Amino acid sequence: MAGLFLLMTIVIVMVYFRVRFWSSILLLATIALGWCLLWYHATTPLQINW
Amino acid sequence: MQQPLYKLIGDIMNRVEKIFNAILVVIIAGVLLGAFGVQVFKHEQPCPLCLLQRLAMIGLAIGALMNCKFGPSKAHYALSLISCIFGSFVSMRQFFLHVCPDFPTFGHPFWGLSLYTWAFLVFATSVAYISVLLLVFNKSRLDEERQHLNWFCQVAFAMLFLVAAGNVGWALYACQLGPCQG
Numbered sequence: 001m002a003g004l005f006l007l008m009t010i011v012i013v014m015v016y017f018r019v020r021f022w023s024s025i026l027l028l029a030t031i032a033l034g035w036c037l038l039w040y041h042a043t044t045p046l047q048i049n050w
Numbered sequence: 051m052q053q054p055l056y057k058l059i060g061d062i063m064n065r066v067e068k069i070f071n072a073i074l075v076v077i078i079a080g081v082l083l084g085a086f087g088v089q090v091f092k093h094e095q096p097c098p099l100c101l102l103q104r105l106a107m108i109g110l111a112i113g114a115l116m117n118c119k120f121g122p123s124k125a126h127y128a129l130s131l132i133s134c135i136f137g138s139f140v141s142m143r144q145f146f147l148h149v150c151p152d153f154p155t156f157g158h159p160f161w162g163l164s165l166y167t168w169a170f171l172v173f174a175t176s177v178a179y180i181s182v183l184l185l186v187f188n189k190s191r192l193d194e195e196r197q198h199l200n201w202f203c204q205v206a207f208a209m210l211f212l213v214a215a216g217n218v219g220w221a222l223y224a225c226q227l228g229p230c231q232g
Contacts, residue, residue, distance in 0.1 A: 001098070001101050002227060004105050005105065005108075005217040008109065008112070012207070015112065015115055015116055016207060018120070023112075023116070024116075024125070027129055027133075028129070031109055031132060031133060031136050034105050038102060038140055038143070041098055042143070
C-alpha cells in the first residue's frame with residue numbers, strides 16, 4: 001500500500017516537472033495496481049478486518 | 051499588437067477552467083486532510099479499503115492538477131474519471147459489506163453517514179463536477195509554452211503533495227511494505 005502511495009507521490013512530482021506522458025502512464029498503472037489489490041482483498045482467504 | 055477577440059476569450063476561458071480544476075484539487079486535499087484528522091484525533095486507523103479510496107481520490111486530483119499544469123485537456127479529465135470509477139467501486143464494495151442489519155459499520159459515522167459512504171458521494175459529485183466542466187469548457191487548450199502556475203494552483207499542488215507524502219509515511223509506519231491487512 002505504501003508503494004502505491006509512493007507511486008502517486010512520484011506522479012505528482014512528475015506533473016510538477018512537466019513529464020506529461022509518463023506521468024499519465026504511471027497514474028494508470030497505479031490505478032491498475034489498485035484494482036489488483038482490491039481483487040486480492042476480495043478473494044483472499046485471510047481474515048481481514050475491513 | 052492587439053490580440054484577436056477569439057484568442058482573448060480563449061485565454062480567459064483557459065484561466066477560469068484552471069481555477070475550477072484547482073478548486074477541485076483543494077477540496078479533495080481537504081477531504082483527505084479530514085480523513086487524516088479522524089485518524090489522528092479520533093484514533094481510528096484506516097482499513098485497507100479506506101486506503102484504496104484515498105488512493106483513488108489522489109488519482110482524481112492528479113487529473114485536475116494536470117489541467118492546471120499543462121492546460122485543460124479531455125485526456126486529463128479522462129484520468130480523473132477513471133480514478134473516480136475505481137474509487138466508486140471500492141467505496142460501494144465497502145458499503146455493501148456493511149449493509150447487512152446485524153453487521154456493524156466501520157468507524158464512527160460523520161454527520162450520520164460512514165466515511166466510506168461519504169467517499170462514494172465525493173466520487174459521484176466529482177463525476178458530476180467534471181461532466182459540467184466538460185460541458186461548459188468543451189475545447190482542449192494545452193499550453194504550448196511553459197507557463198508559471200498561479201498561486202492558487204501552487205497551493206493546490208503543495209496540499210496534494212503533502213497529503214500524498216503523508217500517506218506514504220503513515221502506510222510505511224503501519225503496514226511496512228505489506229498490503230495493510232487491517
